[in-house]
Amino acid sequence: MQDMKSVEIAIIGGGAAGMFAAAVAADRKLGALLIERKARLGSKVLMTANGRCNFTKDIAPDRFLADLGYGQDAFLAQAIRECPPRQIIKGFQSLNMPVRRMADGRMFPADGKAATVVHAFGDLLRDSEVPILTNCAVRAIRKNKGEDDFTISTPHFDLKARNVLIATGGVSYPKTGSVGDGQRFAAELGHRLVPYRPGLIGLETADPKVTRLAGRRFEDDGRAMVKDASGRMLFDYKGEVDCERFGLSGAAIYNAERFLEHLRREGKSTRELSLEVWFGHNRVVYRADDLRPRPLKESIVTIGGVDLSEINPATMESRLVKGLYFAGEVMDIDGPTGGYNLTLAFATARKAVVSVAASRARR
Ligand SMILES: Cc1cc2nc3c(=O)[nH]c(=O)nc-3n(C[C@H](O)[C@H](O)[C@H](O)COP(=O)(O)OP(=O)(O)OC[C@H]3O[C@@H](n4cnc5c(N)ncnc54)[C@H](O)[C@@H]3O)c2cc1C
DSSP states (O other), X not given: OTTOOXXXXXXXXXXXXXXXXXXXXXXXXXXXXXXXXXXXXOHHHHHHHXXXXXXXXXXXXXHHHHHHOTTHHHHHHHHHHHSOHHHHHHHHHXXXXXEEEOTTSEEEETTOOHHXXXXXXXXXXXXXXXXXXXXXXXXXXXXXXXXXXXXXXXXXXXXXXXXXXXXOOOSSXXXXXXXXXXXXXXXXXXXXXXXXXXXXXXXXXXXXXXXXXXXXXXXXXXXXXXXXXXXXXXXXXXXXXXXXXXXXXXXXXXXXXXXXXXXXXXXXXXXXXXXXXXXXXXXXXEEGGGSEEOOGGGOSSEEEEEOGGGEETTTTEESSSTTEEEOGGGBSOOOOSSSHHHHHHHHHHHHHHHHHHHHHHHO
């Protein structure tokens, strides 16, 4: 196609990572095009924290990285140190978005509305005239043979881009548009995928001690602990526990389940472990493996995705395909609940775009 349009960077996916990436690209005067399959940007961001959007956690980068654990801290250290929570907070404040800090450092827009976060991005991208294609699901990404660019196929037309940033998210809540396309594109370009697991998810139990309280939230007096067969504490988190018709959910349950899931991923047995949960004056103890996680599609975050060993942490660029970058949940990264996952999306997006800007400057 002779008159095919070409951009410096095509950002695939207008979620948390894609919107942030487009904002950084505008700041760096990098010709970017943002492509989103849904009619509007940020569908999943609108759902975050029950529509309130816990957009980061106001803690030092070292502590943030330590909380991630499971070897991800090494991969994410540069991205987080260069875009720490403080910088994200200041960034939103500079967009005239008042913020609210909770005692534990969790940050929200002051009006408690996730829509305010999405609008802040929308206004910034409008003012900086970043072109956005909505209602447009990318079908395929091809590296052009013998050329320094990519062809991006949409249902309507093809586009050329010198660099591509895949920011298409994980695979939970597929109605928000995150259906695993980016992982498929990565695999088609030669990348290995780590199998999916639910990251932060509720646990099923028919225990009447829990189900009789269905609908009750224990925001300030919840706790979840994981102990080994000798009663040694392996994990302890004080935070919200919610009783549901299906069983248990809330921050403490999600983080305990994330701990168990990562043990399983490391090939460690969780058969002998117990999960002890407090909600108000109630205490329940289960064998960790007796509680079934809810389905992956209900998970807050997806464990698994594009294998980190094939991505350069200093640039977020593929080690296999020059000019191909990744940001956010499409990669095999996942944080605890509490603002970590949006922070990861923002920080990796920034890292990728800054790297593209640096590579352009070298040309
Ligand atoms: C219920 C819920 C509550 C949460 N609460 C919080 C919270 O309070 N704090 C926090 O830090 N994290 C929270 N998270 C996690 C957080 O929302 C995600 O980790 C984050 O949105 C990931 O950002 P992302 O940009 O990688 O993916 P997403 O935000 O999912 O964005 C991906 C985008 O790519 C688009 N896309 C996909 N395929 C294509 C394609 N082929 N072509 C074009 N576009 C495509 C999708 O439509 C989507 O808009 C929550 C998640 C859920 C589900």
